[in-house]
Amino acid sequence: MTDARTTVPELKLNDGNAIPQLGFGVFRVDPAEATRVVSDAFEVGYRHIDTAAIYRNEEGVGAAIASSGIRRDELFITTKLWNSDQTHASEALKTSLDKLGLDHVDLYLIHWPHPKGGHALEAWQSLIELQQQGLATSIGVSNFRIQDLEQVIAETGVTPAVNQVELHVEFQQRELKAFHAEHGIATEAWYPLGGGEVSTAPALLEVAKAHGVTPAQAILRWHLQTGNVVIPKSSRKERMAENFDVFGFELNDAELAALAAVDRGEAGRRGGHPDEL
Numbered sequence: 001m002t003d004a005r006t007t008v009p010e011l012k013l014n015d016g017n018a019i020p021q022l023g024f025g026v027f028r029v030d031p032a033e034a035t036r037v038v039s040d041a042f043e044v045g046y047r048h049i050d051t052a053a054i055y056r057n058e059e060g061v062g063a064a065i066a067s068s069g070i071r072r073d074e075l076f077i078t079t080k081l082w083n084s085d086q087t088h089a090s091e092a093l094k095t096s097l098d099k100l101g102l103d104h105v106d107l108y109l110i111h112w113p114h115p116k117g118g119h120a121l122e123a124w125q126s127l128i129e130l131q132q133q134g135l136a137t138s139i140g141v142s143n144f145r146i147q148d149l150e151q152v153i154a155e156t157g158v159t160p161a162v163n164q165v166e167l168h169v170e171f172q173q174r175e176l177k178a179f180h181a182e183h184g185i186a187t188e189a190w191y192p193l194g195g196g197e198v199s200t201a202p203a204l205l206e207v208a209k210a211h212g213v214t215p216a217q218a219i220l221r222w223h224l225q226t227g228n229v230v231i232p233k234s235s236r237k238e239r240m241a242e243n244f245d246v247f248g249f250e251l252n253d254a255e256l257a258a259l260a261a262v263d264r265g266e267a268g269r270r271g272g273h274p275d276e277l
């Protein structure tokens with residue numbers, strides 16, 4: 001088994017904790033398959049798992065953790081508060097912890113700002129308390145727009161450690177990333193590989209070819225070198241291994257510039273929009 005702790009670099013968070021920069025996402029992993037998938041991911045070397053209450057696979061993730069024999073302090077487990085639970089985050093986290101079989105998560109995120117509901121600030125205040133109670137080591141948000149971040153920071157004085165957002169080579173979120181950098185918020189990329197269809201931009205194919213790696217590996221390397229936390233998902237063990245094998249090569253400045261130019265701005269967005277969800 002790969003020694004994940006020496007392979008995967010960690011990023012320091014603004015609360016003093018650290019997050020492994022490469023993790024494993026389980027969105028759209030069938031609950032019935034989750035234990036097998038996460039057990040495979042552990043065997044490949046992943047120690048950072050990203051789930052959410054709405055994925056309905058926290059129990060399967062928990063079973064894989066329980067049978068893995070991996071020490072709790074070697075794992076980094078994230079789950080997320082679903083939109084309809086924003087007014088009762090404490091109960092929602094306790095339900096997630098029960099399903100995961102854990103007494104704390106390493107990172108708890110508000111899944112969406114959900115402006116239609118209007119409870120994101122209340123949820124953030126609850127997450128601050130949950131962190132103080134030790135139920136979540138770090139707390140953050142997901143899909144927050146600049147105005148959502150500004151609101152929670154201004155109202156509570158507590159800056160989210162992480163904002164997990166859609167981000168890939170064709171949708172690079174430059175403005176949001178600049179705001180994150182200014183405020184010490186780590187950027188975590190969902191749909192890191194584009195969510196299904198890996199980009200076929202010629203510049204990407206060229207970079208991959210130059211290093212003798214797959215386009216997916218070149219993309220993940222780009223994420224790592226541009227400071228993102230990444231959580232690619234695959235249900236196939238060979239792809240899990242491919243996506244983990246991204247520490248043996250380095251993109252040069254010209255290659256990074258070529259990939260920067262693949263950005264299509266808003267036209268590159270593939271997932272849901274935080275204004276609407």
Ligand SMILES: NC(=O)c1ccc[n+]([C@@H]2O[C@H](COP(=O)([O-])OP(=O)(O)OC[C@H]3O[C@@H](n4cnc5c(N)ncnc54)[C@H](OP(=O)(O)O)[C@@H]3O)[C@@H](O)[C@H]2O)c1
Pocket residue numbers: 024025026027028050051111142143164165189190191192193194195196197198214216217231232233234235236239240242243271
């Ligand atoms: N916060 C949010 O709102 C939010 C939203 C979406 C996702 N997420 C998180 O982000 C994680 C990653 O996003 P995602 O799973 O949606 O998308 P992704 O990781 O960008 O892409 C996953 C897709 O790419 C395929 N794939 C994986 N490795 C590949 C490779 N090496 N070559 C070619 N295809 C490959 C997978 O198929 P196979 O499984 O068949 O290999 C799957 O269809 C999620 O699992 C979840 O944890 C968060």
